[in-house]
Amino acid sequence: MAVNQRSVHVEESGRGxxxxxxxxxxxxxxxxxxxxxxxxxxxxxxxAYDRAGFGRSGRTTEPVGVDDMAADLVALVEAVVPESDPLVLVAHSMGGLVARRAVERLGPRLRGLLLLDPTPESAPVYDTFSRTAAKVDRVLSMTQALVRFRPLARMASGNVRRVFPADTYATMLAEDFVPAGIAQTRKEIRAVAAAIPRLRAEPPGPPVCPTVLLSASRPAKGRERQQAVIAEHQRRWVRTLPDGRFEGVDSGHFIQAEQPGIVADRIGHLLDPVVAVE
Incomplete structure (x- = not known):
């Protein structure tokens, strides 16, 4: 479907x-x-959908910032979800920044917000993220060429191969771990680096709906201290909300792959207005 002059692939399922x-x-x-x-x-x-530039969505030639991604998310919701129907928004990692921006415009429509190990821009690790992003970009520029060779693409995507179902990983390998997908990832890393100072100076307005933040409590080896600091900043943000709950989860960063039952359960609670306000 067309969203803000960009083509995004959207998949709908379920009932109710x-x-x-x-x-x-x-x-x-x-x-x-x-x-x-x-x-x-x-x-x-x-x-569920692919942001512009990823998966089955159309490619992008212009830079797409975090605010642009949020605008696309808002436009998608407005086009697909009836205004009178209850809505829960679920976001992972960097998608949490996109969702929090979108919530500023979607706020009255939301019954709940679920964030899975979201990026907390206030954490000290992001003090020098522009330099980190530049280093990652240099690595990805080489990866972008190498993923044309499928064995190397599998090596480069080992972090997702280990946690996602085999059929899901096969699709990711075919759609996301390709030169165009890596090129879009590079754009998004630059977009986050550009957004961090603005988000710190002018944080998104807090969601007024019940909000649950699931924080990964099983960090990758060598990242234990960094993850502890990130979790603390996630917790601090939740404490600022009128109706927020922080929950550590026995999982790595991809909570939706390692603990899908917990994610589905928390979504169900947010959809239930009685349980959501407890």
Whole structure:
């Protein structure tokens, strides 16, 4: 479908009058939710999509910033989800920045917000993120050429191969870990680097709906201290909300792949107005 003059691939499934819209993390798209969606098929209408430039969506030639991604998410919701129907927004990692920007415009429509290990721009690790992004970009520039060779693409995507179902990974390998997908990931890393100072200076308005933040409590080896600081800043943000809850989860960063049952359960609670306010 056309969204703000960009072409995005949208997949709808499930049934009911409640809606759940999923926003993927950096470098991934709709398939990152494959393990969660079947668990909710009888509970709600489910919308997963590929941001412009990823998966089956149209490629982009111009820079797309975090605010542009948020505008696309808002436009998609407005086009697909009836205004009167309950809606829960779910976002992972960098997608949390996109979702928080979108919430500023979607706020009154939301029954709940679920964030999976979202990027906390206030954490000290992001003090020098522009330099980090430049280093990562140099590595990805080489990766972009190498992923043309499928064995090397599998090596470069080992972090997702280890946690996502085999059929999901096969699709990711074919759609996301290709030169065009890596090129878009590079654009998104630069977009986050540009957004961090603005988000720190003018944070998105807090969501007024019930909000649950699931924080990964099983960091990659060597990242234990960094993850502890990130979790603390995630917790601090949740404490500023009128109706927020922080929850550590026994998982690595891809909570939706490692703990899909927990993710589906928390979505169900947010869709239930009685449980959501407890």
């Amino acid at each position: 009058t409640d809606w759940v819209v999923f926003e993927a993390g950096q470098g991934l798209g709709r398939t990152s939710w494959d393990a969660v969606i079947p668990l909710l098929a009888d509970r709600a209408r489910l919308v």
